[in-house]
Amino acid sequence: MDLVAQATFQKTAEIGFAHAKQNLPYMKQTVLDLPPTSPEKGASAISMAAGPSLHRRETIQKIKQLNYQGTLVVADGAMGHCLRNGVIPDYVVCVDPHPTWIIRWFGDPDLAKRADDDYFRRQDLDPALNTKERERNDELIRLVNEHGHKIKVIMATCVAPNVVARCREAGMPLYWWNPICDDYDAPDSHTRRLYDLTGMPCMVTGGNGGASAWIFANAILEKSPVAFVGMDLGYAPGTPLSKTQYYHELIKFYPEDRLSEAYIEIHNPYLNETWYTDPTYYWYRQCFLDVVKQSGWTAYNCTEGGTLIGEGIEWMALEQFIKEQQGSSQLSAVS
Amino acid sequence: MAKLIGNYTVAGQTAENVKPDQTDATEREKAEGAHQAQVSEFERRAMGKLGGSIAFVMKGKNVLWTGDKAASPSKGTGNEK
Numbered sequence: 001m002d003l004v005a006q007a008t009f010q011k012t013a014e015i016g017f018a019h020a021k022q023n024l025p026y027m028k029q030t031v032l033d034l035p036p037t038s039p040e041k042g043a044s045a046i047s048m049a050a051g052p053s054l055h056r057r058e059t060i061q062k063i064k065q066l067n068y069q070g071t072l073v074v075a076d077g078a079m080g081h082c083l084r085n086g087v088i089p090d091y092v093v094c095v096d097p098h099p100t101w102i103i104r105w106f107g108d109p110d111l112a113k114r115a116d117d118d119y120f121r122r123q124d125l126d127p128a129l130n131t132k133e134r135e136r137n138d139e140l141i142r143l144v145n146e147h148g149h150k151i152k153v154i155m156a157t158c159v160a161p162n163v164v165a166r167c168r169e170a171g172m173p174l175y176w177w178n179p180i181c182d183d184y185d186a187p188d189s190h191t192r193r194l195y196d197l198t199g200m201p202c203m204v205t206g207g208n209g210g211a212s213a214w215i216f217a218n219a220i221l222e223k224s225p226v227a228f229v230g231m232d233l234g235y236a237p238g239t240p241l242s243k244t245q246y247y248h249e250l251i252k253f254y255p256e257d258r259l260s261e262a263y264i265e266i267h268n269p270y271l272n273e274t275w276y277t278d279p280t281y282y283w284y285r286q287c288f289l290d291v292v293k294q295s296g297w298t299a300y301n302c303t304e305g306g307t308l309i310g311e312g313i314e315w316m317a318l319e320q321f322i323k324e325q326q327g328s329s330q331l332s333a334v335s
Numbered sequence: 336m337a338k339l340i341g342n343y344t345v346a347g348q349t350a351e352n353v354k355p356d357q358t359d360a361t362e363r364e365k366a367e368g369a370h371q372a373q374v375s376e377f378e379r380r381a382m383g384k385l386g387g388s389i390a391f392v393m394k395g396k397n398v399l400w401t402g403d404k405a406a407s408p409s410k411g412t413g414n415e416k
Contacts, residue, residue, distance in 0.1 A: 007386035016389075032401075096388035156389070181390035184400050195402055202400040207391040219398040249384040280385050287391045294393050 004283040008207070013181060013190050016097040016158025020178075020198055023157055023164050030200050031154060031177045031220050037071050037090070044070040044325040045223035046302070048089070049210025050077035051232030052239075053305030059229045059318060060085040066322040073217045075209030076105040078230055079151070083143040088150055091221075092172075093213040094163060095156040095179055095205055102159065106166045107141030148172040154216055156205075157198050178202040179212075207287035214288075218297050225300055227321045232306030233285045234266060234277035246278050266307040270315045275307050282307075289313075 046068065053059065063072070064087060074082055074089040076096075082089050096102050100114060108114070111134065148170030155164065155174045167174060180202045184191040195202055203219060205212050210231045217226045235244055241259055244250075250262045263276045277285065285307055292299045292312035301308055302318035309315065394400075 004385060004387060005391070008388075009386075009390040011386040012389055098388075158389070179389050180392060180394075180400060182392055183394060185394075191400070195400075199402075204393045204398045205389045205391050208388040211391075212389075215398060246385055252384075280387050283387055287387075290391075291393060291398075294396055295398060296396065 004279055012097050019097055019160055020157040022161045026164055027176045029175050031175045032201050034175055041071050045217040045226045046072055047213040047217050047228045048074040048078045049231040051230045053232050053303045054230035057304040060087055062318050068322045070325055073213045075213050080140045088147050091152045091154050093154040093209050093216055094159050095209050095212045097158040099160045103163045103166050107144050111137045144170045157200055176200045179205045206291050207284045211288050227300035227302040229302050231303050233281045234275040234307035237273055244278055246280050277307050
């Protein structure tokens with residue numbers, strides 16, 4: 001796992017710093033400048049990642065049917081699924097500095113010019129992207145242009161400038177933060193370098209956008225309880241290895257007949273199913289378990305699938321979480 | 336069948352298999368150093384493809400850090416013991 005952690009730092013630190021330099025002119029507000037959420041929103045929040053259970057469990061449909069009134073914080077990869085289904089999130093968290101992939105979550109105006117890349121087709125994080133890519137991209141551009149001004153972007157300074165430009169074009173308000181990438185007290189700390197450059201507050205990431213969304217809801221919005229959905233950090237039983245996110249990379253390390261050795265099986269006792277995960281998702285899982293353990297916050301796992309089971313994580317059906325929150329909101333209103 | 340040996344040393348490689356110009360300790364160290372650098376570079380590039388979205392560390396219970404200003408210390412989770 002140390003190797004994945006080191007690789008992530010090497011892959012993202014310098015390019016993230018270069019992006020932060022380019023993004024400097026647009027850093028007008030920080031996450032600490034966010035207005036408080038309206039009282040009608042109540043105390044709870046749901047953070048949403050774009051894992052396969054989002055579709056398998058019809059999570060969005062449940063949120064709509066149960067008329068969840070609380071705060072909705074989504075990772076960038078889940079925003080399109082929300083908008084296509086008529087749900088407008090309150091916040092979208094963007095943290096990955098990849099130069100060409102991330103803009104796709106906002107609708108990429110330059111998609112036709114990009115080199116062919118099956119990153120989106122290969123995974124089932126958002127099946128809408130598996131077919132009719134161009135049409136789906138055009139649809140997302142329209143949806144983000146129409147609703148973007150209602151969604152606050154929790155933008156990491158390291159994110160690619162093309163994403164920042166796309167958000168600005170769509171009228172999305174930006175609130176900035178620096179990712180904590182190493183020990184800010186260490187000599188030559190990268191995090192301190194980012195802070196010195198930008199002056200933006202620094203926040204723990206959890207390693208990916210879904211984890212950052214959950215941390216943001218707790219740390220900045222100070223919501224409690226905070227549930228998470230769509231955060232499988234693994235693949236459902238029966239998912240072909242070729243449909244996993246890092247398949248093309250792992251096949252370089254392992255011959256086809258031994259490829260399964262690269263994956264890790266995790267039994268989910270709540271579902272009595274054995275899911276599996278790859279080294280990178282397993283690292284995400286360990287990061288999230290570390291955040292939960294060290295923060296002392298309870299994480300309500302309403303994904304209804306996946307591998308995230310451990311200390312501090314309460315497994316709960318989404319319907320139960322929402323009904324309990326709606327009930328407590330009504331009690332607060334009466335008293 | 337002759338044992339195939341590449342331009343690197345392998346486990347169990349005996350002195351007689353080693354080319355004479357590699358018997359010199361300094362040269363051997365140089366070669367090993369270069370080989371190690373190549374391996375490290377390969378691993379770095381390969382792992383770069385497997386890395387996650389963003390680096391992660393957490394210092395104690397602090398989830399926020401706003402510099403060293405006395406008025407704005409790093410924010411903990413309120414669960415410090």
